[in-house]
Amino acid sequence: MSVMTAITIKDVAAEAGVSIATVSNAFSGRKAVSPEVVRRVEEAARTLGYQKNIAASQLRTGRVKVVGVLVPSLADTFFAALVSDLEKLAEADGYQVLVATSGDDAAREAAQLDALLGWKPSGLIAVPCTNAIPDTLRREMVALPVVLVDRIGEEDLPVDTVVVDNHAAGREAAQHVLEKGHREILIAASVAGLRPIAERIRGITDACLAAGVAPRIVELGTDVEEGAARLGAFLAREGHPTAVIATTNVTTLATLTAFAQAGIDMPADVSLVGFDDYAWMTARRVPLSAVRQPISDIAQSAWSCLMTRIGGSADAAVRIVLDAPLQRRNSVGVSRRVLDTA
Amino acid sequence: MSVMTAITIKDVAAEAGVSIATVSNAFSGRKAVSPEVVRRVEEAARTLGYQKNIAASQLRTGRVKVVGVLVPSLADTFFAALVSDLEKLAEADGYQVLVATSGDDAAREAAQLDALLGWKPSGLIAVPCTNAIPDTLRREMVALPVVLVDRIGEEDLPVDTVVVDNHAAGREAAQHVLEKGHREILIAASVAGLRPIAERIRGITDACLAAGVAPRIVELGTDVEEGAARLGAFLAREGHPTAVIATTNVTTLATLTAFAQAGIDMPADVSLVGFDDYAWMTARRVPLSAVRQPISDIAQSAWSCLMTRIGGSADAAVRIVLDAPLQRRNSVGVSRRVLDTA
DNA sequence: ACTATCAGGTTAAACGTTTATATGAGTGTT
DNA sequence: AACACTCATATAAACGTTTAACCTGATAGT
Numbered sequence: 001m002s003v004m005t006a007i008t009i010k011d012v013a014a015e016a017g018v019s020i021a022t023v024s025n026a027f028s029g030r031k032a033v034s035p036e037v038v039r040r041v042e043e044a045a046r047t048l049g050y051q052k053n054i055a056a057s058q059l060r061t062g063r064v065k066v067v068g069v070l071v072p073s074l075a076d077t078f079f080a081a082l083v084s085d086l087e088k089l090a091e092a093d094g095y096q097v098l099v100a101t102s103g104d105d106a107a108r109e110a111a112q113l114d115a116l117l118g119w120k121p122s123g124l125i126a127v128p129c130t131n132a133i134p135d136t137l138r139r140e141m142v143a144l145p146v147v148l149v150d151r152i153g154e155e156d157l158p159v160d161t162v163v164v165d166n167h168a169a170g171r172e173a174a175q176h177v178l179e180k181g182h183r184e185i186l187i188a189a190s191v192a193g194l195r196p197i198a199e200r201i202r203g204i205t206d207a208c209l210a211a212g213v214a215p216r217i218v219e220l221g222t223d224v225e226e227g228a229a230r231l232g233a234f235l236a237r238e239g240h241p242t243a244v245i246a247t248t249n250v251t252t253l254a255t256l257t258a259f260a261q262a263g264i265d266m267p268a269d270v271s272l273v274g275f276d277d278y279a280w281m282t283a284r285r286v287p288l289s290a291v292r293q294p295i296s297d298i299a300q301s302a303w304s305c306l307m308t309r310i311g312g313s314a315d316a317a318v319r320i321v322l323d324a325p326l327q328r329r330n331s332v333g334v335s336r337r338v339l340d341t342a
Numbered sequence: 343m344s345v346m347t348a349i350t351i352k353d354v355a356a357e358a359g360v361s362i363a364t365v366s367n368a369f370s371g372r373k374a375v376s377p378e379v380v381r382r383v384e385e386a387a388r389t390l391g392y393q394k395n396i397a398a399s400q401l402r403t404g405r406v407k408v409v410g411v412l413v414p415s416l417a418d419t420f421f422a423a424l425v426s427d428l429e430k431l432a433e434a435d436g437y438q439v440l441v442a443t444s445g446d447d448a449a450r451e452a453a454q455l456d457a458l459l460g461w462k463p464s465g466l467i468a469v470p471c472t473n474a475i476p477d478t479l480r481r482e483m484v485a486l487p488v489v490l491v492d493r494i495g496e497e498d499l500p501v502d503t504v505v506v507d508n509h510a511a512g513r514e515a516a517q518h519v520l521e522k523g524h525r526e527i528l529i530a531a532s533v534a535g536l537r538p539i540a541e542r543i544r545g546i547t548d549a550c551l552a553a554g555v556a557p558r559i560v561e562l563g564t565d566v567e568e569g570a571a572r573l574g575a576f577l578a579r580e581g582h583p584t585a586v587i588a589t590t591n592v593t594t595l596a597t598l599t600a601f602a603q604a605g606i607d608m609p610a611d612v613s614l615v616g617f618d619d620y621a622w623m624t625a626r627r628v629p630l631s632a633v634r635q636p637i638s639d640i641a642q643s644a645w646s647c648l649m650t651r652i653g654g655s656a657d658a659a660v661r662i663v664l665d666a667p668l669q670r671r672n673s674v675g676v677s678r679r680v681l682d683t684a
Numbered sequence: 685a686c687t688a689t690c691a692g693g694t695t696a697a698a699c700g701t702t703t704a705t706a707t708g709a710g711t712g713t714t
Numbered sequence: 715a716a717c718a719c720t721c722a723t724a725t726a727a728a729c730g731t732t733t734a735a736c737c738t739g740a741t742a743g744t
């Protein structure tokens with residue numbers, strides 16, 4: 001065992017007694033190679049433990065089966081699940097996924113994007129962290145297949161987008177609590193400026209206004225602890241609503257935490273509609289009613305858009321809008337107002 | 343806008359009126375370049391939107407700031423959180439992370455490992471999906487810095503490992519429920535054959551046996567729905583224990599789901615100690631007592647081991663064992679047996 | 685029997701970097 | 715004025731792969 005230099009196609013060629021071109025052809029199958037030689041090459045590769053150097057390969061061909069995926073955070077279950085699904089789809093198509101997280105910070109997002117692009121991936125799926133599309137990305141969009149997901153701040157983007165019908169989702173959630181007689185409704189938003197959140201809020205507000213009710217809004221941020229503290233303070237200061245609608249899974253958790261800390265019983269004291277749908281929401285004495293984002297459909301749609309573009313399609317950009325249906329469970333009770341008058 | 347070929351260092355050199363070597367030096371700083379030229383190069387790069395081709399760079403140098411991370415699944419919060427932490431640490435050190443998931447399938451694991459290794463990363467952090475180390479990995483371990491985390495089936499591996507003291511964690515959980523007077527204890531295991539799970543079970547069993555109690559075990563697998571169904575069936579068939587100790591976050595969720603479905607009140611009817619510690623565990627009327635795995639410490643340890651190895655250390659392999667302390671909250675009640683005799 | 689085709693193989697060039705080596709222009713020193 | 719020395723820049727080779735172009739027999743068609 002000498003200097004331990006990596007095994008290249010050259011070593012395999014020597015071991016199999018053929019030229020390197022033949023080895024390459026034997027692997028890729030682009031040119032006919034006799035079965036006997038293929039066997040020798042494969043055997044040589046196996047005994048030597050040969051691994052193709054992807055960098056060299058991609059340098060030569062200019063293409064590589066890699067797609068970049070950029071999300072705000074893997075600590076948020078929604079994005080982790082999304083990436084997980086994308087990864088499975090990618091694997092099925094023989095692609096490798098390069099994951100980067102922006103941490104909801106525009107500067108980091110730009111830096112991560114640069115790093116990602118350095119790999120010259122064949123495509124990119126991104127959940128921007130703000131409404132603004134980073135410059136690097138905007139420039140790249142014309143040349144590189146890009147699919148934007150979830151946080152889309154602008155209309156008429158020149159790339160495919162996959163979003164959820166946030167307005168409808170908000171409306172449905174609001175209608176549900178309104179039907180149960182609630183009139184004092186609080187919206188537990190994460191960051192109201194974010195487009196999807198703004199849409200959800202608008203959906204809720206529209207439905208409420210149609211029923212002559214004015215909902216209130218509190219911003220809880222993107223951290224559970226912090227959000228619980230803020231909501232706790234709000235409740236102590238402003239008094240309890242009869243129903244809360246949370247607009248993200250993080251605010252749902254923050255709300256539940258605040259309820260637990262303040263000894264608020266759900267749904268007896270306050271009702272709640274959560275957002276997103278995870279196992280922990282049903283693993284409770286009172287299973288949560290929640291707006292279910294169709295994560296695997298989102299992943300599926302984004303992936304097939306990307307594959308179509310990588311396949312060379314130059315069709316006009318499509319905008320896929322998916323439904324986020326309300327899962328009615330037991331966390332929304334009939335309002336006391338209704339019960340009393342009954 | 344002609345044929346849209348990517349911008350290379352050559353274009354930058356032409357634009358700045360210098361040679362490509364100077365451009366390279368201007369970026370890397372390995373050789374002195376006059377400030378004026380550096381400025382011109384940077385400006386040229388900016389106006390052209392130049393992005394270094396990492397593949398070419400890595401081909402030439404043989405090194406690249408990338409580490410592979412292989413975990414069983416990103417859908418499991420534990421691994422998602424681990425990857426998230428590793429990603430942050432990597433970014434701080436200027437490394438990119440290549441994520442792959444094995445889906446708890448040995449064949450997929452081997453395939454993903456091959457794909458990962460094709461990038462010739464400078465290191466690898468892996469959570470093997472079974473007790474057995476894949477051959478590819480075993481062969482690579484001598485040349486490539488590797489850190490194994492969590493699922494370690496063998497002792498005396500030639501690489502650094504980071505694990506949790508699972509035996510102690512199990513013991514502590516068991517002692518807690520024993521102290522509260524419980525004698526009918528059920529272990530909700532995921533897959534008893536997995537080394538960390540086996541250790542946890544052994545820890546629980548040892549503590550129980552010392553108290554003259556024989557715990558029972560039920561295997562629930564790695565899926566929440568499935569696990570809840572299995573536990574439901576077990577409970578219906580065998581009757582209720584007074585306390586359940588879950589050995590993973592998934593089995594914790596499965597147990598809670600089964601409790602909710604069967605209308606079992608916790609802790610009045612049955613007590614529970616969960617595993618791992620997430621926001622949803624405290625966002626409840628009865629916050630869960632659970633064994634808290636120190637995820638960020640695990641990530642931190644694994645990362646610094648890897649960096650040391652990449653730095654060239656040839657010290658003997660270290661084995662880092664971290665504590666997983668029990669978080670005592672309200673899901674373990676005093677057993678009825680004790681209450682009655684009091 | 686001569687040519688066209690084809691299968692199976694080789695040679696060499698190219699991809700975009702980095703870097704060892706060469707070059708050349710200043711700047712002191714003698 | 716000749717020399718050594720430094721500093722900034724240029725030239726060219728190398729990394730491991732793919733692939734166009736070329737070569738050699740063998741087979742088939744006329």
